[in-house]
Amino acid sequence: MVRWEPGARERLQAAALELFATRGFEQTTTAEIAQAVGLTERTFFRHFSDKREVLFLGQDLFLQIFLDGVTAAPPTAAPLEVVASALHSATSFFPDERRSYSRLRQSVIDKNPALQERESHKLSGLATTIAEALRSRGVQEPAATLAAESGVTVFGIAFAEWIRQGEERSLATITTDVLGELQNLTRSTAPTSP
């Protein structure tokens, strides 16, 4: 008989991250993670397919929150305005209470090339998803992919800033600043066509 463990997933996730950060991702076993919170390895595998999944849980929700922002943008919004709406929607996924978790998670990923590859791939999947949503709104290529990829770039830069030691601004504030920088960047360049 399987006994229901309230909050088991969250406890496993917190313990795993702690172990990954202190001992290293490779050096931590699923048995040790389970043991750290008094659960069995079997319980671990009821919640996660492998230890990598602990770091990449909730990816569907992560994508959906960007898509909600795309939907929320008015029909007349320019592509980059739609993307800005997606980015601002996503900031609700990362409230300030989550900052220290996100920071620790990133420190684990930064130390492991395979996790870095997985993270890069996750972000390129995000760009693909946003580009598709833009095309559904009638945005042509390459504008749809350019806008989506630029959005993911802005998100990546804002997120890295948000988790920097000592940073206290919210992700929403930083995102607005970086979006403004993107516009300055292309504006400060001499036009390529008359």
Next chain:
Amino acid sequence: MVRWEPGARERLQAAALELFATRGFEQTTTAEIAQAVGLTERTFFRHFSDKREVLFLGQDLFLQIFLDGVTAAPPTAAPLEVVASALHSATSFFPDERRSYSRLRQSVIDKNPALQERESHKLSGLATTIAEALRSRGVQEPAATLAAESGVTVFGIAFAEWIRQGEERSLATITTDVLGELQNLTRSTAPTSP
């Protein structure tokens, strides 16, 4: 005694790509690749550390050609102009004779998630390298990373278009068009500051 095999690396690379494309990457062994061109598996491993390396050979050269373009830009160039110079330098790495090889390589990567992760990671390494070169020129953050990432986005879109079936324009021509689209994209958005 090791006998010198003229062009062994290129023959192995061509045979490997052919096998990956027809049988699948996972299904192809290094022994089969070597055998296809009458060489031993030992010779294969003198040229490549594993079969994945066949697809990711020449990465240092790939990065260097973008950096050459950064160096070639005049000191007064705006960040995005420096990036445009890097992208145009890189087009010499992909002459039209290489298009069918690049197309076949991409079709192999597109079928394999692990190879896709590696490719995403390679492109994020390119962005890091260009951002560093921009910072050495005195470009501040986040402008340096934004410009570098935008450049890699433009490169990715232009490259995907270049290898599309039926596409005949050069990578240089497509790159110029996509850079223009990037500027239009940010111009068509209402300014966020007065």
